[in-house]
Amino acid sequence: MSGPIEDVALVALSGVTKSFGAVRALAGVDLAVRRGECVGLVGHNGAGKSTLMQILAGTRTPTDGRFALAGKDIPIADVSVSRALDAGIRCVFQELSLCPNLTATENVRVRHATLSGFGWRRKASRLLTEALDSIFPGHGIAPAATVGDLSLGRRQMVEIAINFIVTDAAEPKLVILDEPTSSLDQSVASQLLAFARRFVERGGSVILISHILGDIFSTANRIVVMRDGAVVADRPVAAFDRAGLVAAMGHVAEDRDGRREAPAKSLREGEPMVVAMPPRQEDESRVAVHRGEIVGLAGLAGHGQTALLRLVHHAVHHRSRYATVKGRMAFVAGDRQSDGVFPLWSIGENVTVRSLPSLSRFGLVSSRREAAMEREWKETLKIRTPDMDDNILTLSGGNQQKALFARALGSDAEIISMDDPMRGVDVGTKREVYERIRQEAGRGRSFLWYTTEFDELLHCDHVYVFREGRIVAELGRGEFDEEKVLQASFEEAAA
């Protein structure tokens, strides 16, 4: 592995702290990024990674510490977005920063202020197409498409491409990628990582934040581990192995032992709780969910899995041609911002909202019972907050997701549908939630689980693979492995 080019650090932080009221998000961080290196940044949810990146991007000012750009000290009060942009620091935020009402081209203009005057639209469109072509060959995204009409994965691709655009006035020197692969399917994610490696070879720098450790190992030259708002390890990638890295993050290393023990008798007996047919299905295949069963929906992102979940959900209260549901149902969103959290409510209210009838007496919500439920789920899922009455948005992304899980698990639902709920969630939280799901299934709850990560399918009893809005394969426990799922997902393209 070639070492990074020795140079003055592009950006150097020392002793940087950041507090939000009583919560100390960063407790003295030292970090320097030089030219031509890819820094992998890992840590569990709430370790302070996102806050650190917001400081680097200039969107938050640190409470204390020193901040230097290209060797020049900058008073921390002067840390600002425009300074970071001038220094060539660009950031792909975890929750995307695109305007859904604009076209992809127009979003380029918003990000690159120098694109103006006559003919800006053509120029922006060309720059975007070039960037998309070089990062994601065969992307199929029209620059004139309205962003709100694009799938989440494609939005992510546009966001990434915009940040790598080189204009006459500015070029990216350090690009921060915060969970960039979480809403991309595997082939597109590997295109991105390959591009990041080429970018670094040409002398650019990348900070890669990812919960998928394979991405970190394949792309980074150096790994920085954060825990509780501080950097606890900062070493070349060769000095880590998988187990060592997980241990440094503060979790006990475990192998892939998540595979669920096969139950004594088959669950696929009797009448199913849910039967659903994708509208485009031409043959007799149906998705069926039985009591106590965990059913996985697999395939590449955006091939009709989310649509099926929506359809099933609709069928709970309406007559539907495509699905029948027997039982109460709750939903865990993957796209937190748009169909998950109530952004103006507290964490506690976000957890209890699905259960208010059972917390009520004489039609009024009992605040004592509500508080008890909030306390219980804060403990159970280890939601990291000083107070459940704080606003939900004070939580890190992964902890918001925990609150959404608590909402569904704490409800009286017999069936829980999940729309790729682990996007951007760290390894530790995932394990805790997997464990919980298994327990709940053991008690007779059913799960309908759309996931883009193969590892999660190992927790399922039965898997349906989707392609182009249809079920193309149905695999029982023990029948499926990664190769089979991939093969079914791609079959058409290979033929």
Added chain:
Amino acid sequence: MIGHPDPKLLRAAVPALSLALLLVAIFIIQPRTMSYFGLNLMLNLALPIAFATMAQLFILTVNDLDLSIGGFVSMVACIAATWLNETPLLGIAALIASIAAYAALGALIHLRNLPSIVVTLGMSFVWLGCAVLILPSPGGAAPAWLTAIVKFQMPFVPLSIVACAGLGLIVHLGLMRSAGGVVLRASGGNPQAVARAGWSLLKLKVTMYALAGTFGVIAGLILVGTTTSADANIALRYTLLSIAGVILGGGEFTGGRVSPIGAVLGALTLALVGSLLSFLRIAPEWQIGAQGLMLIVVLALRSLVNQFEERAA
């Protein structure tokens, strides 16, 4: 899906179709309106509504709502019929000051993070109060030059039609096509992203409020030019008409989704509904209710379009 029209096209077509239907109905019932004079007469009163609707559109673009535009246009009309006529310098200064006040409201709403509905609802009473102070009883006189401009007889096509088309086109170019307009709309779509890209949300919001104030002033001037005198309550119904016009034209209350050309068409539609009801000889006391019902029908069409879009997504 075969057989379903493209939802985007549908969204753009609804305001144009509603207006066309309405015009056809009017022409059938009262064929004499299909003339230069008839059209001019009907559309003259629609022009100030179109400008007020555009003012509302600027505010809706940044996810706010202006409940004071009616009061504001009334006040401008009162200024135009008194000070602007008698002491033009004072009148001009007052109009510029009122635009500055609008811009300041935008700054206040942004800086203190206040709900625009509350602030503008309060301001609507302030504007109305000012209007009553300036012109306690209906009357006054429009400046001669203003009347001359508004009543100018264009060859072949009535001025009001040209002005409406020009209004729609200019705002379309400025807000939808220009590089600056993109950033203004972006601040309605995702303010956080705009701030992260290094833009000042304060400047964007102040710009939009100042634009709204300017268009409100123009609306008031045209109104006085047409009616030649003013009254403190002259434009109070513009508040609701302008909101309905933007929505009817394909705009949304939040998210920075607006259509200037659609808004002009929406404003014309709403203004012409009144004419149609008169031609149908519906008693004036029933007209407001009938106008409301037609509004509900047209807006229901809009929500049908939204459903199409969702199904297509």
